[in-house]
Amino acid sequence: MFIEPKRGRIHEQKTGWIEVVCGSMFSGKTEELIRRLKRAKIAKQKVEIFKPAIDVRYHEIDIVSHNQTAIRSTPVHTSEEILLMTSDCEVVGIDEAQFFDEGIVEVVNKLAENGKRVIIAGLDMDSRGIPFGPMPALMSIAEYVTKVHAICVVCGDIANYSYRKVPNEQQVMLGELDSYEARCRKCFHAG
Numbered sequence: 001m002f003i004e005p006k007r008g009r010i011h012e013q014k015t016g017w018i019e020v021v022c023g024s025m026f027s028g029k030t031e032e033l034i035r036r037l038k039r040a041k042i043a044k045q046k047v048e049i050f051k052p053a054i055d056v057r058y059h060e061i062d063i064v065s066h067n068q069t070a071i072r073s074t075p076v077h078t079s080e081e082i083l084l085m086t087s088d089c090e091v092v093g094i095d096e097a098q099f100f101d102e103g104i105v106e107v108v109n110k111l112a113e114n115g116k117r118v119i120i121a122g123l124d125m126d127s128r129g130i131p132f133g134p135m136p137a138l139m140s141i142a143e144y145v146t147k148v149h150a151i152c153v154v155c156g157d158i159a160n161y162s163y164r165k166v167p168n169e170q171q172v173m174l175g176e177l178d179s180y181e182a183r184c185r186k187c188f189h190a191g
């Protein structure tokens, strides 16, 4: 479980930081993102939350986990929009970061340099097992990286792959249990 660094220090230093929560589908990334953001709100910090506008899977505006926990967000089309909407907040949450353009890396660096805590959740690998979009770069620049795991639906082991159950070669294909399942390394490669 992620324990927040003591808050006083960032105010003295006027510097922020970046946290990344990554893993396969169903690994609990969104639940963990929502947990951290709700705790920040309890601490009365000013929080802004974003998701890519294409992610309309469960809701057009809210971020919703597979377990139906939810939090209000602002859908954006580009990473640049996040910079314009975060001037007076302390904590920035971003879900489905794999869908953002590469500009997201510079955006979150700027936010952290401006003293903000930035919490990012995203898929580290696509359904082919290849690093997804800006996620490798985001993990590199983050102070904290948490990799969470699902349960392999075939064998019950720890899962870190998202297996696509339907024939589609596109990297981006929205879906949930109808189209994807969590699998361990062995079951993912067994096909």
Ligand SMILES: Nc1ncnc2c1ncn2[C@@H]1O[C@H](COP(=O)(O)OP(=O)(O)O)[C@@H](O)[C@H]1O
Pocket: 023, 024, 025, 026, 027, 028, 029, 030, 031, 032, 064, 065, 066, 067, 149, 150, 151, 152, 153, 182
């Ligand atoms: N194979 C699985 N392994 C673990 N959790 C699963 C699985 N399938 C469905 N779930 C559900 O998904 C929830 C996690 O959802 P969520 O936080 O949205 O994950 P992610 O954002 O990583 O896709 C779990 O609490 C559980 O209820």
Ligand SMILES: Cc1cn([C@H]2C[C@H](O)[C@@H](COP(=O)(O)O)O2)c(=O)[nH]c1=O
Pocket: 024, 025, 026, 029, 030, 057, 122, 123, 125, 126, 127, 128, 162, 171, 172, 173, 174, 175, 176, 180
């Ligand atoms: C593996 C994979 C997934 N997607 C899509 C499917 C879902 O809409 C999201 C992932 O959501 P989650 O919160 O991590 O469950 O991404 C995709 O477009 N391409 C892929 O390869």
Ligand SMILES: [Zn+2]
Pocket: 152, 153, 154, 155, 156, 157, 183, 184, 185, 186, 187, 188
């Ligand atoms: Zn398995």
